[in-house]
Amino acid sequence: MTKQVLEPSGEPAEGGGGGVRSVKSAERTIAVLEYLSSAVRACSLREVVTALGMPRASGYALLTTLVDTGWIETDGGGRYRIGIRALRAGAAYVERDDVVQRAQPVMDELHGDLGETVHLARLDGAEVVYLATNITRHSLAVVSRPGRRLPSWATGLGKAILAGRPWEEVDALLPPGLEARTEHTITDRTALRAELEEIRRRGHAVDEQESTIGLRCFAVALDFGSAPNEALSCSIPIVRLSPEREETIVAALLRARARIIR
Template sequence: MTHHGPDPSPEPTEAGGGVRSVKSAERTIAVLEYLSSADHACSLREVSADLKLPRASAYALLTTLVNTGWIDADNAGRYRIGLRALRAGASYVEHDDVVQRAQPVMNELNIELGETVHLARLDGAEIVYLATNISRHSLAVVSRPGRRLPSWATGLGKAILAGHPWDEVDQLLPETLTPRTVHTFTDRAALRAELEEIRRRGHAVDEQESTIGLRCFAVALDFSSPPTEALSCSIPVVRLDADRERHIVTALLRARTRIVH
């Protein structure tokens, strides 16, 4: 007799009642995340050692991912993230509700200010850039969509963290706040005071904490409470004065209102 109702056989579960994870899938994801965050093409030895995978298992995973287009291999046997992963990432951004709402306003903000405008989201202790409008000036520093940076070292990250209770922020951040420049906050007490000041002021300022020579102004986007996204404008300090700073902050606050409401 054909059975038309729900499958009476439950999925395998762990002792806690959750669905059992699939080790091969976990390893595949680990390899993709490892290669996507690497700043160079990686050898089999590096992948195997850094991810603590048996060499044969790592090779089988890498070969499968190359054959399916998720990663690329060069003639020297080094691996990097592939076009299929780029397509998946682009699809995520294209269909993201926040990006769709923010992008038209970012376009106008970029035209008004002539400077680089970024949209980013908090992911763990890092921010991930979702969208970027590049400055019309030749002197510009750009973070492309998909790039990850420490939240405590960026205006975008600090704007978001300022909307979270300190206890949550303290648990979220790593034990050591690794600096990107000599200006990065590495002391928890100083960072906490900075986040309190951001809450009072209503916007965050990255004072060359991520990139020397660059100042970034950022505001959190309150789609949720606490916020998980922020909007920023980055500008080389050589093009800044007090009037320019006020104009940028005012434009960012106006843009936030248009995006969120």
């Protein structure tokens, strides 16, 4: 006899059958939260259900529930954005993360010494997710907030992490087509492989305006004894750079990495 899977309420789980099965409503909830968290602006019901391939009625019911529970917010005009409870969950993740806790004091000192923006990020699939940021004290700055996701191949942070992995693994990890964020983004696989080999030889990665025009980023991977999954970086507008300044930044990053992984 097949055992029926029940929800905590006693109702049959979606999909029925035996064993552990995914719950469609939970999958849809996660998809909505991930979609809104990556959106650059508030989204309409139509945009959400179209992007996620969801029935309109189900989408509306789910969005209403998430608004009522505080996970998303609405502007009252039919547009939705991520809510404060999602912020609390994200903040709790960062506050309890071992790597962040080890890196943050060193990042604070690095930021104090250099006076430029310092980032810590983690590889998640083919993207890097920013975990912590110390913002430059200069007025001219481009900031990536914690939680922001960017293509790994278009950032110094991502390239530093990818360079610590075999090319076969990197090739399987990346999407078939490499999207360009700027005219400088490396979108050719052969060129990217050569770039990663150069990073391994050099010991640090450089983002040459590949993610943001006018910004150069220097990054080092944090290797804790296995394939690196995190990286530390310093971003600076090219108008404030000189060869001597670049050497200072790279040397400071290498010292910071040694302290974090020690």
